Amino acid sequence: MAVQHSEALNKFKETIHKIKSYEEALGVLYWDLRTGAPKKGMDHRSEVIGSLSGDMFKLSTSPELGEWLSTLEEKSTYSELTEIDQRLVLETRKDYDRSVKIPPKLYQEYVILSSQSESKWEEAKEANDYASFQPYLEKVIDYTNQFIDLWGAKETRYDTLLDQYEPGMTVAQLDGIFGGLRSQLVPLAAAIAASPHQPDTSFLRQKFDKTAQKEFGLYILNQMGYDFEAGRLDESAHPFATGLTPGDVRITTRYQEDDVTNALFGTIHEGGHALYEQNIMKSLIGTTLCTGTSMGIHESQSLFWENIIGRSRPFWDSYYGELQKKFPGQLDASVDQFYRGNNIVQPSLIRIEADELTYSLHIIIRYEMEKLIFNGGAKAADLPAIWNEKYKEYLGITPPNDAKGILQDVHWSGGAFGYFPSYSLGYMYAAQIADTMEREIDGMWSLVGGGNLLPIKEWLSDRIHKYGKMRTPSELIQSISGKPLDPQHLVTYLTKKYTDIYKL
Amino acid sequence: MAVQHSEALNKFKETIHKIKSYEEALGVLYWDLRTGAPKKGMDHRSEVIGSLSGDMFKLSTSPELGEWLSTLEEKSTYSELTEIDQRLVLETRKDYDRSVKIPPKLYQEYVILSSQSESKWEEAKEANDYASFQPYLEKVIDYTNQFIDLWGAKETRYDTLLDQYEPGMTVAQLDGIFGGLRSQLVPLAAAIAASPHQPDTSFLRQKFDKTAQKEFGLYILNQMGYDFEAGRLDESAHPFATGLTPGDVRITTRYQEDDVTNALFGTIHEGGHALYEQNIMKSLIGTTLCTGTSMGIHESQSLFWENIIGRSRPFWDSYYGELQKKFPGQLDASVDQFYRGNNIVQPSLIRIEADELTYSLHIIIRYEMEKLIFNGGAKAADLPAIWNEKYKEYLGITPPNDAKGILQDVHWSGGAFGYFPSYSLGYMYAAQIADTMEREIDGMWSLVGGGNLLPIKEWLSDRIHKYGKMRTPSELIQSISGKPLDPQHLVTYLTKKYTDIYKL
Secondary structure, three states: OOHHHHHHHHHHHHHHHHHHHHHHHHHHHHHHHHOOOOHHHHHHHHHHHHHHHHHHHHHHOOHHHHHHHHHHHOHHHHOOOOHHHHHHHHHHHHHHHHHOOOOHHHHHHHHHHHHHHHHHHHHHHHHOOHHHHHHHHHHHHHHHHHHHHHHOOOOOHHHHHHHHHOOOOOHHHHHHHHHHHHHHHHHHHHHHHHOOOOOOOHHHOOOOOHHHHHHHHHHHHHHHOOOHHHOOEEEOOOOOEEEEEOOEEEEEEOOOOOOOOHHHHHHHHHHHHHHHHHOOOHHHOOOOOOOOOOHHHHHHHHHHHHHHHOOOHHHHHHHHHHHHHHOOOOOOOOHHHHHHHOOOOOOOOOHHHOOOOOHHHHHHHHHHHHHHHHHHOOOHHHHHHHHHHHHHHHHOOOOOOHHHOOOOOOHHHHOOOOOOHHHHHHHHHHHHHHHHHHHHOOOHHHHHHOOOOHHHHHHHHHHOHHHHHHOOHHHHHHHHHOOOOOOHHHHHHHHHHHHHHOOO | OOHHHHHHHHHHHHHHHHHHHHHHHHHHHHHHHHOOOOHHHHHHHHHHHHHHHHHHHHHHOOHHHHHHHHHHHOHHHHOOOOHHHHHHHHHHHHHHHHHOOOOHHHHHHHHHHHHHHHHHHHHHHHHOOHHHHHHHHHHHHHHHHHHHHHHOOOOOHHHHHHHHHOOOOOHHHHHHHHHHHHHHHHHHHHHHHHOOOOOOOHHHOOOOOHHHHHHHHHHHHHHHOOOHHHOOEEEOOOOOEEEEEOOEEEEEEOOOOOOOOHHHHHHHHHHHHHHHHHOOOHHHOOOOOOOOOOHHHHHHHHHHHHHHHOOOHHHHHHHHHHHHHHOOOOOOOOHHHHHHHOOOOOOOOOHHHOOOOOHHHHHHHHHHHHHHHHHHOOOHHHHHHHHHHHHHHHHOOOOOOOOOOOOOOOHHHHOOOOOOHHHHHHHHHHHHHHHHHHHHOOOHHHHHHOOOOHHHHHHHHHHOHHHHHHOOHHHHHHHHHOOOOOOHHHHHHHHHHHHHHOOO
């Protein structure tokens, strides 16, 4: 490689490392804000986040970076790069072309706004006061619309947002996928509702000591292979996972004393995200490839662990005894009752508490609302009413208040429009991954039933985690299952599971 | 003001705000490292800290900042500045002249090193393994020596370091102060040792539940006027306070289950630091004046609360009953016994557990060692032996191991050479401040005895805290007491206190 080319490579990589440093610092600042940062410091913290994000943004949109990219993209130079550096050039180019269209000042304003908006959302949810949050949401929508204008609308304006989280995904595709899903799941849901074999869930609703819940959550994380020397578990209003670097991947959960499994499934879910980030190969550390390849694939990991493993019968065959020991005298249901009780299908108000079947309806509601906002011009003031109507239409229930309605999710407050569909994609990827895994790991369900989850974690790390962003979602799912994403796996999985539970 | 001058002022202030943003981000990163950040992420975190510190350093040494400073220092412009902006120019000039002498690369290397070194120190202390820490300490000393070379040695090389923490302080002055202190305290200590009235401390050494200790600490912080909406209490190996912004001032403590007051006095100490930072006037927020004016004055606030208030008889007249309630059946000593037991004078190994009288000997040892390192060329390898010899000489005791000897303090690992004398200065300032306060607050000790600490906090905020760096240490002590620092106040205070306790 010519001297000026290898100099470009060094400078390019130095800049990438710097960007990654800013990302980690910002990751800690956000984590801190959500895990108990003092209230009175929040406004100043927003300015700090704005300042750092602005500097990071300047770095990632600098003309120099553009020049180094162009140099490294020259065919003869590119071919001499390592596989990692090639991917780094490709990914950086995508981000660069997207980011240079946003004026730095606008971006910094937006970062400050979205940080404030998240704090306000938390207060508004607590106080069940949508009105106090509405002006912030309105502004976040305005900024997002400005970004769409700057990036340029794809097929529809909302397509531009979808593409951020699941590259290449479109409204046309999603309308098809969600339509197909609904048409198959609705009859299944109807059959379930009509079944005389409704699970008993009453035993799940007692007062369960928080400390014991936490201990059991830590125990299960340990069983999953979560590395506590490379992470920690905290509490926050909305559970999340944050991967700062593979050596520091943190998760949070939220305990509810009247429910023995709510926090647990949240913990397993975030643990699934965390395993992804903890097991990315060392050679990617310090680069922007050192993260999950898409939100959909990330959600596939959390949902795989939460639902396919955590809500399976073999899982509870193995761990129910341990749970009973944590709550002496409280859990006298049989493992069968317990398993069935944790898999009840029932329309409910809160997305993160929904069952695997109706979950997709929660997503479809949000997806349709996001389309209304960005393709239909719906205003923040209209959203609570639209929300409540859609819940009535799709799930047959109406939220008693906004805290249990439109204020339940953090996403919109931080401007993450277009993210929700990733959850449904995650379900589909997860079912497809499980299908391959069942064929590749000998006696997979016997392992789960015997309390040996580590071969599963190893398989996932080997087939998915280690690659970070070295493979795109479609490359990954192809390499794992030998074919592209196929929603039918999810339908098959759900049909089989609920046919058994509800004796259909 | 001419247009170009007001433009210089705006840009100057914008840069100061940015520097302050980096400081807050770094403050959170350090806080996080010390309060439970996962071990495996520490090396990468050091790089992140290095990267951000490097950028902050570049900002604070940029040629543009130098030009804006020069513009604002022009007499006609300077005279038009607000009082705050004038002080900001003065303080920034001092830092600027100091910082521009350090090459950015050297500074960034040093930041990474000192962050790694702090982590290694924590491990080494835990494992009682000085050898594993020694190469890091040696490097930190090397870098510090390079800095002295770049800054230029003052009267002695060590003077250059002292000046960082207590501007204007010199070896010549400290030799005098410490000499005078020793000559008066040593006979007092001898009289105490010979007294037949030795306090009983056996009742302090039981097993005291950590949760109850924490609750009592939180209760006392509340009594002191610490604002929990602008702070939080966590645990760390070495207690510290960190003022990110007045709305976010955090403290940590370390609980020992075999000691009922150790963590409490640590908590009160850090609480004293925190009150300082929480009560700086709002107009200084976001500027580099929004912090304590010197380490000595900062320590005066922590030591005032810890010792002069927290170890006073009226304090325990008021709060001992509450403490007894927290540990039912465990504290049957009378308030007099309890008060005296918490004021025992006894040579001991650990500085932060030392009594008010022998404390200064711990400082003098560190002061003399720092002089040996920077004026005498002592090497890291020699330090444990020197440490142990000096403890034998000054306190008559020898540490059984390095964990209880040279590894006990975090300071040197982070390169804070020249800081220790601030603690002794803090004692002296505190005694002098208390002397004025007793005359100015009517019935001050009756207030303490009646459990009303808020007038004290208000007085300190009004006379000290609110000014931040708007007044220098000498301006402050002069404005409070009408005279310069006078060590005699400390001697008088200690003599009075111990004459009573030991019935001399």
